[in-house]
Amino acid sequence: MFVRRQTMADGAIHDEEVLEAPARGSADELLDAGAQSDLDAMRHSTAHVMAEAVLALFPGTKLGIGPAIADGFYYDFDLGRPFTPADLEAIEARMRESVAADHPFVRREVPLADARAVAEGQAQAYKVEILDDLARRAAAAGEPPPVTSFYEHGTFSDLCKGPHVASTGRIGPFKLLSVAGAYWRGDEKRPMLQRIYGTVWASGDDLDQYLWRRAEARKRDHRRLGVALDLFSFHDVSPGSAFWHPKGQTIWRTLETAMRELQLRRGYQEISTPILVDKKLWQQSGHWDLYDANMFRLQSEDHDFALKPMNCPESTFIYRSKIRSYRDLPLRLNEYGRLHRNERSGTLSGLTRVRQFIQDDAHVYVRPDQLADEIEAMLGEVREAYSWVGLVPRFAFATKPDKAIGDPALWERAEALVKDALDRAGGDYKVKPKDGTFYAPKIDIYIDDALGREWQMATIQADLTMLPERFDLTYIDEEGSEQRPIAIHRAIYGSLERFIGILVEHFAGAFPLWLAPVQAVIIPIADRHQDPSREFAAIMRARGLRVEVDVSDGRMQNKIRVAQEQKVPYMMVVGDREAEARTASPRTRAGEQQPAEGWEELAARLAAETAARRPD
RNA sequence: GCCGACAUAGCUCAGCGGUAGAGCAGCUGUUUCGUAAACAGCAGGUCCUCGGUUCAAAUCCGAGUGUCGGCUCCA
Numbered sequence A: 001m002f003v004r005r006q007t008m009a010d011g012a013i014h015d016e017e018v019l020e021a022p023a024r025g026s027a028d029e030l031l032d033a034g035a036q037s038d039l040d041a042m043r044h045s046t047a048h049v050m051a052e053a054v055l056a057l058f059p060g061t062k063l064g065i066g067p068a069i070a071d072g073f074y075y076d077f078d079l080g081r082p083f084t085p086a087d088l089e090a091i092e093a094r095m096r097e098s099v100a101a102d103h104p105f106v107r108r109e110v111p112l113a114d115a116r117a118v119a120e121g122q123a124q125a126y127k128v129e130i131l132d133d134l135a136r137r138a139a140a141a142g143e144p145p146p147v148t149s150f151y152e153h154g155t156f157s158d159l160c161k162g163p164h165v166a167s168t169g170r171i172g173p174f175k176l177l178s179v180a181g182a183y184w185r186g187d188e189k190r191p192m193l194q195r196i197y198g199t200v201w202a203s204g205d206d207l208d209q210y211l212w213r214r215a216e217a218r219k220r221d222h223r224r225l226g227v228a229l230d231l232f233s234f235h236d237v238s239p240g241s242a243f244w245h246p247k248g249q250t251i252w253r254t255l256e257t258a259m260r261e262l263q264l265r266r267g268y269q270e271i272s273t274p275i276l277v278d279k280k281l282w283q284q285s286g287h288w289d290l291y292d293a294n295m296f297r298l299q300s301e302d303h304d305f306a307l308k309p310m311n312c313p314e315s316t317f318i319y320r321s322k323i324r325s326y327r328d329l330p331l332r333l334n335e336y337g338r339l340h341r342n343e344r345s346g347t348l349s350g351l352t353r354v355r356q357f358i359q360d361d362a363h364v365y366v367r368p369d370q371l372a373d374e375i376e377a378m379l380g381e382v383r384e385a386y387s388w389v390g391l392v393p394r395f396a397f398a399t400k401p402d403k404a405i406g407d408p409a410l411w412e413r414a415e416a417l418v419k420d421a422l423d424r425a426g427g428d429y430k431v432k433p434k435d436g437t438f439y440a441p442k443i444d445i446y447i448d449d450a451l452g453r454e455w456q457m458a459t460i461q462a463d464l465t466m467l468p469e470r471f472d473l474t475y476i477d478e479e480g481s482e483q484r485p486i487a488i489h490r491a492i493y494g495s496l497e498r499f500i501g502i503l504v505e506h507f508a509g510a511f512p513l514w515l516a517p518v519q520a521v522i523i524p525i526a527d528r529h530q531d532p533s534r535e536f537a538a539i540m541r542a543r544g545l546r547v548e549v550d551v552s553d554g555r556m557q558n559k560i561r562v563a564q565e566q567k568v569p570y571m572m573v574v575g576d577r578e579a580e581a582r583t584a585s586p587r588t589r590a591g592e593q594q595p596a597e598g599w600e601e602l603a604a605r606l607a608a609e610t611a612a613r614r615p616d
Numbered sequence B: 001g002c003c004g005a006c007a008u009a010g011c012u013c014a015g016c017g018g019u020a021g022a023g024c025a026g027c028u029g030u031u032u033c034g035u036a037a038a039c040a041g042c043a044g045g046u047c048c049u050c051g052g053u054u055c056a057a058a059u060c061c062g063a064g065u066g067u068c069g070g071c072u073c074c075a
Helices: A011-020 A027-032 A038-057 A085-101 A112-121 A125-140 A204-220 A222-228 A246-265 A279-285 A312-319 A368-387 A408-425 A466-470 A496-506 A527-542 A556-565 A576-581 A599-612
Strands: A072-078 A106-111 A147-153 A156-159 A174-183 A192-200 A276-278 A297-300 A303-307 A331-335 A338-340 A356-366 A394-398 A429-432 A442-448 A454-463 A486-495 A520-524 A547-549 A570-574
Touching: A038 A072, A038 A085, A038 A147, A038 A156, A038 A192, A072 A174, A085 A174, A106 A112, A112 A125, A112 A147, A125 A156, A174 A204, A192 A204, A204 A222, A204 A496, A222 A496, A246 A356, A246 A368, A246 A486, A246 A496, A276 A279, A279 A303, A279 A312, A279 A466, A312 A331, A312 A356, A312 A466, A312 A486, A356 A368, A356 A496, A368 A408, A368 A442, A368 A454, A368 A486, A394 A408, A408 A442, A408 A454, A454 A466, A454 A496, A466 A486, A486 A496, A520 A527, A520 A556, A527 A547, A527 A570, A527 A576, A527 A599, A556 A570, A570 A576
Parallel strands: A394 A429, A520 A547, A520 A570
Antiparallel strands: A072 A192, A106 A147, A147 A156, A174 A192, A276 A303, A297 A303, A331 A356, A338 A356, A356 A486, A394 A442, A442 A454, A454 A486
């Protein structure tokens, strides 16, 4: 499944696992020895077999690392040139030979110094570096150099903590998937290696199912469906920025309207602030130093400006436009501001990674004693909004990163308050150390979509530093003295672009009635049914429904097919019977035929369904 | 940004040194039809851009632009 692996904790624990791992054993025994699953062990073993094949076919290749990952494995190689598709086929064939030969995996423990000598002898520079790192880490912890382990199968041997399956014959059906460049240790200043990705499963059925899931994910790809459903497009005149077509914009406005309704109920007030902002603001906020690489800058009349990458600093101008009393708080200011972030060209991707986007952003200024209640209420906002589209949020608590501004004491206080709110809201959450923003600890909200893929969506940040301190925000308390408010930054959909992209894939383009850009298509059978159809459409539109009449020259069957392909929730055929009786029997896009109803009743029923914002 | 691949009609794609093709969509005509494709005809292209090689370039080479797969899973 598309489950994201947890990142491992520190290295010391792994060293213990290494020492306890048996020299040989069944996959189950090895599992007991510390692998997350026998599947992981098998995936790791497959990576070894791939490395064996690569070394056999391309002697002198330097090995990077080759871990198991979600759904498969990879191995990084340095052979001085990229792999070709033909290389992959040859490697795969060579791997099958190794699997057929059923070589046992043998574990051998070697003192670190000896291992280093071996790796150096084989000119495996990356392995030498790994060993040196291990030695350095042990030294830093005041421990003796650890004993390392090698796993051998056939003539191949690789530095590896294990565990592995008993022999290469235990490796299930596999397939090499792709090659990609990958920097050594993810660092763009280091050499670029060639990474081969592969997948391996316990059974042929599992492999087929995985490949089917990949194919299904491709079919649901919002970039494909966005074109097919006429929602949006991208053009090289503005890379990373969507052009919204009428239907996509309808989805957008519908989501926005729903959120505005929620915000009104929760006491938010909407503001709007400029996009083009003087450098001095960004210097004051800290963005100029810490967010520099992500800002688009421009100059005019000797002034430096930047397009805003975030709305937050400007909202403080509205806060400070008058003296605030403790009675004014919480002050909830929301803004649908257009943001620009200069993402590196190679990272742009459809609607999920863009340079220009709009968030359903808000900044809520609270007294410290109000923070936990407010955050708890926001978690409720998230649950409500996500229920409209059938998503269930999960929460993660992200703490202070290394690159941060502000007084450490304030950070400590902010983290304690956020944690308190999370605990009070109940439910599980995981902790992501050092994953906060440079100005605030935060709660990140994740969902799993219909294909089980995890996405990061909303965020709630408790800021005691950037806005309150740097912009000197105050309120007057009961005693008449000045106090600092806390600023909560919060977005629920997050970026509307990204949210819609995820929804397209989640629903495979079949949006629920309340969100569908066209909610119903009325299909006249013959030309004489066009006027009655228009009359019916007018009744539907009077109820606020988004309805089209298909007056094209096609046959009814074809019109149904087109509406099906456009994933329109309801189709209403109008022929002699319907025109006469002023009724319609809706056909759903699931192919279900509903009983005939009068035009007025049907319009009222669909309008009520729309207002309910149900996710199905 | 870096590595690799790709870029042909609105869409999906074929053609891979010798004057540009299909299906769908579009337009026109015929058809007026009961719940997933009526029939016929027509039109549609600086083959991403710029430069080079060649008698000849969509095709080969180079540069640029954009898109896609990655660069975050740490023996």
